[in-house]
Amino acid sequence: MAQVTRGAQEARGAQVARVTDHGGGVWSVPVPIPDNPLGHTLVHLLDTDRGPVLIDTGWDDPTAWDALTSGLAACGASVADVHGVLITHHHPDHHGLSGQVREASGAWIAMHSADAQVVRRAREAEPSHWLDYLEEKLTAAGAPEEHLAPLRAPRTSGRTGLPGRRPALPDREIVPGELLGLPGRRLRAIWTPGHTPGHVCLHLEEAHPAAGEGLSGHGRLFSGDHLLPGITPHIGLYEDPDDATVTDPLGDYLDSLERVAALAPAEVLPAHQYAFTDAPARVRALLDHHEERLAGLLALLSTPLTPWRLAEAMEWNRPWEQIPFGSRNIAVSEAEAHLRRLVKLGRAEAVPGSDPVLYQAI
Numbered sequence: 279m280a281q282v283t284r285g286a287q288e289a290r291g292a293q294v295a296r297v298t299d300h301g302g303g304v305w306s307v308p309v310p311i312p313d314n315p316l317g318h319t320l321v322h323l324l325d326t327d328r329g330p331v332l333i334d335t336g337w338d339d340p341t342a343w344d345a346l347t348s349g350l351a352a353c354g355a356s357v358a359d360v361h362g363v364l365i366t367h368h369h370p371d372h373h374g375l376s377g378q379v380r381e382a383s384g385a386w387i388a389m390h391s392a393d394a395q396v397v398r399r400a401r402e403a404e405p406s407h408w409l410d411y412l413e414e415k416l417t418a419a420g421a422p423e424e425h426l427a428p429l430r431a432p433r434t435s436g437r438t439g440l441p442g443r444r445p446a447l448p449d450r451e452i453v454p455g456e457l458l459g460l461p462g463r464r465l466r467a468i469w470t471p472g473h474t475p476g477h478v479c480l481h482l483e484e485a486h487p488a489a490g491e492g493l494s495g496h497g498r499l500f501s502g503d504h505l506l507p508g509i510t511p512h513i514g515l516y517e518d519p520d521d522a523t524v525t526d527p528l529g530d531y532l533d534s535l536e537r538v539a540a541l542a543p544a545e546v547l548p549a550h551q552y553a554f555t556d557a558p559a560r561v562r563a564l565l566d567h568h569e570e571r572l573a574g575l576l577a578l579l580s581t582p583l584t585p586w587r588l589a590e591a592m593e594w595n596r597p598w599e600q601i602p603f604g605s606r607n608i609a610v611s612e613a614e615a616h617l618r619r620l621v622k623l624g625r626a627e628a629v630p631g632s633d634p635v636l637y638q639a640i
């Protein structure tokens with residue numbers, strides 16, 4: 279799921295579910311995300327010689343399912359006709375309904391192997407294993423006792439607080455750089471890790487239907503959560519209780535941004551908000567935003583801080599006191615992703631012997 283900053287209020291007001299015909303056998307269907315300011319996921323339908331293929335499916339919820347099926351009907355298709363499902367990344371607002379679509383149609387589901395691994399882990403993991411991991415991680419980040427206490431409480435009362443239905447295992451792998459083999463279409467997978475380790479954008483390497491009307495660029499890009507017109511996706515650590523590899527998700531994300539700018543698509547079809555042009559300009563704005571954010575963090579780190587203290591001091595879309603429990607965990611993960619980047623760039627370091635670990639600017 280993308281982080282909501284600016285633009286969320288407009289999205290909330292614009293929930294009239296309208297199917298959009300983008301031309302050239304491409305439609306978007308807004309599928310609502312219950313109780314979320316993002317409003318909806320734009321599920322894309324791509325017509326192929328063997329029937330419709332979906333890019334993402336939407337949140338697992340009866341209202342969302344109704345919106346998806348009636349939206350497909352408005353495109354002249356039926357969920358039973360769906361031939362394949364391409365998933366940009368494993369988040370539940372993108373992959374939630376995939377299992378139900380597969381049951382209704384017999385379609386295959388394809389995903390990048392790194393996100394398929396996350397799905398496999400989520401299906402197999404004991405909820406208590408995950409909670410232990412979260413508690414340990416937050417303790418190491420310097421979270422105060424009042425934040426850690428609720429993490430222990432659900433287990434004593436027998437509730438886990440984790441969503442019930444398991445995400446669907448994909449049947450196929452999306453291989454970076456390769457064409458997806460869709461009959462009659464030319465769609466290429468572009469690996470864009472950062473928001474998740476296996477996030478992909480899908481580049482439709484066909485002339486834009488409006489080419490020749492003053493629109494420059496190459497084809498269209500289904501950008502998932504990687505490139506959105508008015509909000510920035512959440513970049514946290516890649517959470518894996520069983521893998522201690524030190525990754526650099528923010529570094530991955532910035533590289534992935536440059537990769538999609540270099541494609542220079544004529545139009546971007548994102549999974550939230552609305553379609554837009556001039557991807558390179560949007561990429562520049564995001565690179566500038568992250569550069570400014572890193573500079574701001576460095577200034578804060580003139581005093582040694584734990585990741586938790588850094589998260590408290592960072593600027594969010596509302597004051598820290600108003601940020602709910604779950605979002606604070608996401609915020610700390612984002613602070614840690616920025617710390618990783620600064621350490622990797624040699625601009626910050628851990629204070630030797632500190633526990634919980636303190637970071638300072640160099």
Ligand SMILES: [Zn+2]
Pocket residue numbers: 279280367369473503
């Ligand atoms: Zn997401």
Ligand SMILES: [Zn+2]
Pocket residue numbers: 279280369371372503549550
């Ligand atoms: Zn999303």
